[in-house]
Amino acid sequence: MSRTEVPSRTASTTPGTGSRRRAKLGANAALVLVGVCFVVPLLWLVLAAVDPQASYQAKVPETPSLDNFRAVLTPELLFRPLANSFLLSAGTAAVNLLAAVLAAYPLSRYQSRFNKPFLYTVLFGTSLPVTAIMVPVYGLFVQLQLLDSMAATIFFMATTTLPMAIWMTKNFMDSVPLELEExxxxxxxxxxxxxxxIVLPLMRQGLGVVLIFVFIQAWGNFFVPFILLLSTGKQPASVSIFSFFGQHGAVAYGQLAAFSILYSVPVLVLYALVSRGMGNSFALSGAMKG
Amino acid sequence: MTVRRVLRLLPVAPSIVLLTVFLLAPVVWSFHASFTNAALSGKGAREPQWVGMDNYVRMAGDDSFPLAAWLTVVFVMASAVLGQSGLGLLIALLMTRSSKAVSSWVGTAVVAAWVLPEIVAAFAAYAYFNRDGTLNQILGGMGIPGADWLYSFPMVAIILANTWRGTAFSMLVYRAALADVPRDVSEAALMDGARGWQRLAFITLPLIRSSIATNLMLITLQTLAVFTLIWVMTAGGPANASTTLPVLAYQEAFKFGDIGYGTAVASVLIVLGMVFGAVYVQLLRDKRA
Structure with a gap:
């Protein structure tokens, strides 16, 4: 790499150092502009959360305070929905991991005519638009009397992410050499x-990626629990925040923002954990490479 | 020997059961119910009748379905293909020549919108495009009169919001792909006197075309299924001005209680997903072979 780079570098720097620097400056400026555009919609969230008189305007609060956070820090508003979110997400992640590890083992370790068709069928399953199957799933849950059941919702949510989890787990397992097992x-x-x-301890980083990947998806999922869980006592934060917004939307902008931030923190931490430890490309390649 | 072989595959069984019960069965049930007059309540809920193609005939004649199909196409083309993929590619390309600090800061900013729970991102976008929101404040500051975006230009608002929300994925895919492009290939082109855009069109892009193709399939499938963002921002309104197919299926089934018609709309969406899914699987297979 470096050997091929050195001569071409010198060749291209002689005529164009200035134009290179200009290109770099232009790229930096364009990127900063893009970055600002992406951050601006989030400003309101942060500013309104610390503003007791918040509206939809993004403005620096006259008297910043933590009142909004204090107001939503109640068992009914925040803690129970968050506990439900945790139960749903952890349950989904556990079911996923167990089923995916079991399925990945024979797929990774034994050659069989069954493997390829199965894996491609599973991959095909990832492409089903989940929002489209919610209407039939609702019908199915009504017929099986599973509506408003936490366990059934967990199994359904686990199934929607299972195809991806099987692919990722199998790819990670493939990278553990067979000799150690033999x-x-x-x-x-x-x-x-x-x-x-032997196998699982060696691929624990990969398993961590799968676990966090599934957990983040389940934590942020709104539509599935919105349709399948009816009683407020069982609803996760994503759904309770929506009804909270509907009921108090006209007045409680600041509390909505504060609630949103508290609800987002766990996901941000988990994502930072994955991307810092292993790099985005690593997590992605597990999901993307065929 | 065959028994042993079957036994070996036994651990796959739990996954197969889950996928059959919760994914395959709803799809089959959806196609079946779309030929009935199943309803949320009343007679249609107790004993749905077989109505043949009625729901599909109604769909073709209805005003709302063709509109929703068209809006879905616009939404996918504008926010996924042009917005997310185009902008993601642009960002990834700019990052190859920008300074490290800038690209890591911008990368974090772009990823932030993507990592947030979708309902939070939807609230933020709602506030941003609101009549009193940040966008109008900025425009006002520059002396440009704002608009009630969510009401007057609902499609523009949800397209921009979905671009904002999803660009990170394409950016990450393209960054990884561009990192694999051997540097000396483009350097050689530079020495031959290839200008920037020629290098891009004839060297860089063809080298990452398989990444572009799989990414386009994936984000098309994701965007086809977007519900929460639209539901929070406009609820499909005003009237039907931003009702895409998932929103229409939801409204017909749960607001109007017409499960039969709702599943018919859902079935169309499922078939669409299957077509794109088949292309996606084929692309990955070709890549491997």
Whole structure:
């Protein structure tokens, strides 16, 4: 890499140092403009949250305070919906991980005529527009009397992310060399023991990515619980924030913003964790590479 | 031997059960219900009748369905293909020549809108495009008269909002793809005197075309399914001016209680998803082969 770079570098710097620098300056300016455009819509969220007299205008509050946060920090408004969100997301992630690891193991370890068709069918499953199947899913849940059931909602949400989880898990598992397991087999370990003691520990980073990926998706999901969970006691924050907005929308802009921020924090932390530890491209390549 | 082979595949069973019960069954049920007059309540809820193609005939004759189909096409083309993919590519290209600090700061800004829970992003966009919102404040500051965006230009508002929300994904995909383009290839073109845009059109873009194709399929599928953003910002209104197919399916089924017609709309959407999904799978297969 460096060897090919050195001569071409010198060749191109001699005539065009100035134009290079200008290009860099132009690129920087254009990017800063784009960045500002992307940040501006979020300004309101931050400013209104600390403004007791917030409206839809983004303005620096005259008397900034944490009153909005104090107002939403009640069990009924915040803690129970957040606990429900956590239950839904953690349950979804757990079901996903378990099913995906079990499915990925034979797919990754044994050659079979079944593997390819299955994997491509699963991939095809990722392309179903989830919002489109919510109407039939609602009908199905009514017939099976599963409406307003937390467990059924968890299994449904897990299924919608399962195709992606299987692909990612299989790709991560493929990168664990088979030789290590064969050594364990010779020592008399069963498949299950080898999976638990050798394969899974070696791919724990990958499993972490899958887990967080699924958790973030479930945490942010609005439409599915909005349709399938009816009683307020079971609704996650994404749904309760929507009804909160509907009921108090005319007055409580600041509280809406404060609630939004508190609800977003866990996802931001998890995302930072994944991208800092492993880099976006790594997490993406697990999902994207065929 | 065959028994052993089947036993080996046993761990796949839980996934197959889940996918069959919660994904395949609803799709089958959707096609079935779209030929009935199933309803949320009343007689149609207790014993739905087979009505043949009635729902589909109504769809073709209705005003709302063709409009929703058209708005969905506009929404996908403008916000996914042009907006997210175009802007994402532009950002990724600019990042290859900008300074590191700038590209990491801008990267974070773009990703922020994407990482936020969708309902929070939708509220932020609602506030931004509101009559009293930030956009009109900025325009006012520059002496340009604002507008009631959500009411007068609902499609523009949701297209811009979805571009804002989703560009990060395309940006990340294209950044990864561009990082794989060997530097000496474009450097060689530079020495041959290839100008910037020629280099882009004839060297860089063809090299990352498979990434572009798979990304376009993925974001098209995601954008086809967008509901929350539109529901919070305009609820499909005013009248039907921003009702895309997912919103229409929801309204018909849950607001008007017409499950039969709602599932018919949903079935069209599912078929659309299947077509794009088939192309996507084919693209990935070709890439691997």
């Amino acid at each position: 050594a364990a087999w010779i020592d008399g370990a069963s498949n299950l023991v080898a999976l638990r003691t």
